[in-house]
Amino acid sequence: MLVTWRYRQRNSLVQSFDPRAWIIFFGCFLASTLFFWDLRYLSFFFVIALTAVFTSGVTWKESRRAWLFILTFVTFFSILTFLTGRGGMELYTTEHIITQVSAPFKIFGWQPTLWVTAERIMFSISMFARVFSIASMTILIPYSLNPSLYGVTFRRLGMPDKIAYGMDLTMRFIPTFGRDFSLTMDAQRARGYEIEKISGGLFAQVRKLAPLVVPVTIHAIVGSEDIIDAMDLRAFGVGPRTWIQQLTFRRRDIALIAFGVAMLLVSAALSLFTYRLWVPDFLLAMAGG
Amino acid sequence: MDIEPVIIENLSFRYRSRAEPAIQNINLRVSAGQLVLIAGASGCGKTTLARCINGLIPRSYKGEVQGRILLQGQDTAALSLARISQLVGTVLQDPERQILGTRVANEVAFGLENLGLPRQEILQRVEQALDYLGISHLRDRETFNLSGGEKQKIALAGVLAMQPRILLLDEPLASLDPASAQEALALARRLADEGMTILMIEHRVEDVLSIQPDRALFMNKGQIEYDGPAEGLEKHVDYRQVKLPARLIMKMASRQPPPPRLEVLPGGKAKPENAAAPLVKFEDASFWYEPERPALEGVTLEIQRGDIIAVLGPNGAGKTTLVKHAIGLLKPKRGRVLVEGRDTRDLSVAQIAHTLGYVFQSPSHMLFAPTVYDELAFGPTNLGQKPQEMEQATREAIQIVNLEGLEKYPPLAMSFGQQKRVSIAAVLAMRSRILAMDEPTAGQDYQNYISFMEAILQMPGFEAILFITHDVDLAVAYSNRVLLVNQGRLVCDGSPYEVLKDQERLTSNRLVPTSLLRANLDFYPRTGRFMKAEELAHAVL
Numbered sequence: 001m002l003v004t005w006r007y008r009q010r011n012s013l014v015q016s017f018d019p020r021a022w023i024i025f026f027g028c029f030l031a032s033t034l035f036f037w038d039l040r041y042l043s044f045f046f047v048i049a050l051t052a053v054f055t056s057g058v059t060w061k062e063s064r065r066a067w068l069f070i071l072t073f074v075t076f077f078s079i080l081t082f083l084t085g086r087g088g089m090e091l092y093t094t095e096h097i098i099t100q101v102s103a104p105f106k107i108f109g110w111q112p113t114l115w116v117t118a119e120r121i122m123f124s125i126s127m128f129a130r131v132f133s134i135a136s137m138t139i140l141i142p143y144s145l146n147p148s149l150y151g152v153t154f155r156r157l158g159m160p161d162k163i164a165y166g167m168d169l170t171m172r173f174i175p176t177f178g179r180d181f182s183l184t185m186d187a188q189r190a191r192g193y194e195i196e197k198i199s200g201g202l203f204a205q206v207r208k209l210a211p212l213v214v215p216v217t218i219h220a221i222v223g224s225e226d227i228i229d230a231m232d233l234r235a236f237g238v239g240p241r242t243w244i245q246q247l248t249f250r251r252r253d254i255a256l257i258a259f260g261v262a263m264l265l266v267s268a269a270l271s272l273f274t275y276r277l278w279v280p281d282f283l284l285a286m287a288g289g
Numbered sequence: 290m291d292i293e294p295v296i297i298e299n300l301s302f303r304y305r306s307r308a309e310p311a312i313q314n315i316n317l318r319v320s321a322g323q324l325v326l327i328a329g330a331s332g333c334g335k336t337t338l339a340r341c342i343n344g345l346i347p348r349s350y351k352g353e354v355q356g357r358i359l360l361q362g363q364d365t366a367a368l369s370l371a372r373i374s375q376l377v378g379t380v381l382q383d384p385e386r387q388i389l390g391t392r393v394a395n396e397v398a399f400g401l402e403n404l405g406l407p408r409q410e411i412l413q414r415v416e417q418a419l420d421y422l423g424i425s426h427l428r429d430r431e432t433f434n435l436s437g438g439e440k441q442k443i444a445l446a447g448v449l450a451m452q453p454r455i456l457l458l459d460e461p462l463a464s465l466d467p468a469s470a471q472e473a474l475a476l477a478r479r480l481a482d483e484g485m486t487i488l489m490i491e492h493r494v495e496d497v498l499s500i501q502p503d504r505a506l507f508m509n510k511g512q513i514e515y516d517g518p519a520e521g522l523e524k525h526v527d528y529r530q531v532k533l534p535a536r537l538i539m540k541m542a543s544r545q546p547p548p549p550r551l552e553v554l555p556g557g558k559a560k561p562e563n564a565a566a567p568l569v570k571f572e573d574a575s576f577w578y579e580p581e582r583p584a585l586e587g588v589t590l591e592i593q594r595g596d597i598i599a600v601l602g603p604n605g606a607g608k609t610t611l612v613k614h615a616i617g618l619l620k621p622k623r624g625r626v627l628v629e630g631r632d633t634r635d636l637s638v639a640q641i642a643h644t645l646g647y648v649f650q651s652p653s654h655m656l657f658a659p660t661v662y663d664e665l666a667f668g669p670t671n672l673g674q675k676p677q678e679m680e681q682a683t684r685e686a687i688q689i690v691n692l693e694g695l696e697k698y699p700p701l702a703m704s705f706g707q708q709k710r711v712s713i714a715a716v717l718a719m720r721s722r723i724l725a726m727d728e729p730t731a732g733q734d735y736q737n738y739i740s741f742m743e744a745i746l747q748m749p750g751f752e753a754i755l756f757i758t759h760d761v762d763l764a765v766a767y768s769n770r771v772l773l774v775n776q777g778r779l780v781c782d783g784s785p786y787e788v789l790k791d792q793e794r795l796t797s798n799r800l801v802p803t804s805l806l807r808a809n810l811d812f813y814p815r816t817g818r819f820m821k822a823e824e825l826a827h828a829v830l
Contacts, residue, residue: 172433191642210657215654227389234448240405242407
């Protein structure tokens with residue numbers, strides 16, 4: 001099946017907290033990480049992320065695809081920045097060259113040269129640590145937070161009833177939407193449609209997706225009429241609603257939120273002094289100064 | 290005397306977008322504890338009447354209303370939808386679209402949460418509703434993974450939890466297998482016996498008659514044509530419009546001229562050189578998503594020219610998995626499936642489509658093109674047909690399904706029946722030799738279902754037809770071979786008589802013998818084959 005629930009009860013560290021506490025902590029973690037480019041500080045967040053991952057109970061087997069995607073993505077961009085030196089210019093003004101590798105050929109008189117500098121090395125490592133920390137904390141959410149608690153979690157975080165219930169409704173209809181998509185895919189394949197053979201320019205490719213996109217969209221629109229009727233018929237939106245799921249903050253939740261907020265404040269304060277790249281002395285020494 | 294729970298006086302309604310009224314001058318008084326069947330063909334106004342009663346009209350569907358509706362003595366015009374929803378509970382046709390919670394308990398609690406009741410009271414009422422329907426064990430399950438019958442019960446529990454006095458059921462049997470349909474009907478009877486007023490909209494009249502409704506209405510062109518005891522329905526309705534018990538149809542049809550004999554599957558009679566070779570062959574084919582739960586297990590069968598095969602079995606039995614193997618959408622993990630002698634593992638779905646065309650249950654899952662012509666040209670283009678050949682195939686397909694003159698019409702703006710015909714034509718245009726259909730009659734009323742099936746059976750071009758269905762009568766009336774599938778296994782394969790004669794086998798596979806099956810079994814020594822009721826009437830009476 002295209003869409004399956006990733007969530008299950010795992011007795012993990014993440015799941016030992018109230019979902020609201022974890023969402024708040026996650027927000028603080030995200031913002032705090034973005035304050036830094038200094039690997040010494042980023043290591044702190046990297047360790048938190050790794051701790052959350054290793055205690056999450058999420059197995060490699062069930063999350064392999066997500067991890068491979070993230071790792072490929074992060075590694076690719078880290079290498080790309082290392083090779084081109086782009087992206088880090090705001091963080092350093094001078095570069096210390098460790099070595100240079102020149103290609104043994106010329107293209108129209110230009111000889112491709114890779115400048116290995118202390119700054120570029122540190123920039124790509126820092127980027128890896130930063131993006132990997134954020135991505136791995138994000139991956140854990142669908143595996144760890146109970147989808148039937150999304151609505152009440154956001155309601156208790158202060159969102160209005162209707163918007164919070166929208167969260168629940170999205171969770172409810174993602175599998176239905178996935179099933180409709182698979183059905184349409186099968187129906188069109190049975191008519192000889194082969195998505196893997198789509199070619200042409202971008203516009204032509206998008207046009208050739210119409211046999212999938214049109215039926216799925218139309219089906220969703222037609223289906224939504226029934227959904228709206230069903231909600232109206234059971235008095236949705238007539239007044240403040242009760243939520244049967246109860247969330248209660250315990251001490252550990254308060255502690256997690258306090259830790260998160262403190263981390264954010266300290267990070268904000270520190271970032272006033274350290275929003276720049278850190279290059280260790282030994283790399284500078286290798287560059288000869 | 291108690292107030293009648295439903296009083297409708299001179300009710301008419303016209304949708305804003307239409308010139309003609311959808312219902313006209315409806316007058317109806319229903320007493321407490323009555324179970325009322327509302328029957329009629331598609332477009333007769335049944336659903337509009339239901340929307341007027343449950344308040345969706347005029348609140349969600351705008352238009353011009355005349356007359357008034359009193360529920361428990363209160364004029365609905367003055368009530369909010371929230372208030373109406375506590376007086377009348379509605380279960381819609383497709384439970385999949387009305388279940389809003391990810392978990393069963395949340396779904397049942399939904400309406401009560403919206404009313405802002407105290408949490409303890411909600412939990413208590415949820416337990417009561419689940420307990421009443423005998424489904425407490427589903428309490429913590431995810432709603433998406435439930436079966437059709439379970440979903441229907443959950444939807445009903447969600448409505449009952451709001452403690453309405455009136456229940457409105459809109460085609461509750463549409464998506465259920467025979468055994469689940471019977472359970473749902475028995476439940477409706479029990480609720481009515483305990484004092485609930487029930488309005489049940491359904492065109493499977495025969496099934497509803499089995500629970501002795503206290504009263505039946507027959508609607509036609511927006512008006513009530515008959516309102517009286519269920520037994521009187523037969524004198525006032527055309528047996529071709531709603532599905533009556535077979536014996537009754539036979540009695541009525543025997544007074545009419547015999548139905549024309551169908552020229553069934555003309556394409557299956559031609560004998561090409563290799564006529565003896567099977568079109569499709571399963572050799573011990575097995576498939577599984579998880580090894581411990583096989584979706585298909587050791588299936589061996591052949592599809593021959595001239596076969597009209599009904600694939601029967603309960604929900605989740607593996608019927609669709611079986612057909613998906615024939616078309617190559619799934620490949621067996623053990624054993625082989627051969628299409629015209631070639632292993633499906635070596636063929637793409639597109640290549641197999643030359644032999645086997647598959648029409649999915651809902652046409653809206655496949656229609657996308659701006660015109661009927663483009664829609665039909667899609668398959669042949671993908672299969673690499675030459676433009677001239679494609680042009681001809683498309684024209685022929687349009688002719689066969691009677692859509693001439695609508696070539697430039699957008700399929701998405703057509704009626705359901707027309708869309709269904711476009712989807713069949715799309716397979717015809719690919720010149721596939723076998724037509725495979727998933728629930729071909731779903732969503733169609735009785736009259737359309739009969740004319741649709743008969744039109745397909747008489748179409749030239751197909752050498753074999755295969756359809757997946759819940760409807761035992763469809764197999765009885767139109768197939769010459771039945772495959773009974775359950776738990777991924779082919780339980781039985783033979784003529785309709787051989788497969789369906791054994792009551793025990795039917796029960797263990799969640800099938801329920803219908804009056805048409807019984808009549809055919811009774812007369813089998815004289816007829817030697819199964820047939821539809823009209824034909825049977827002239828063969829034996």
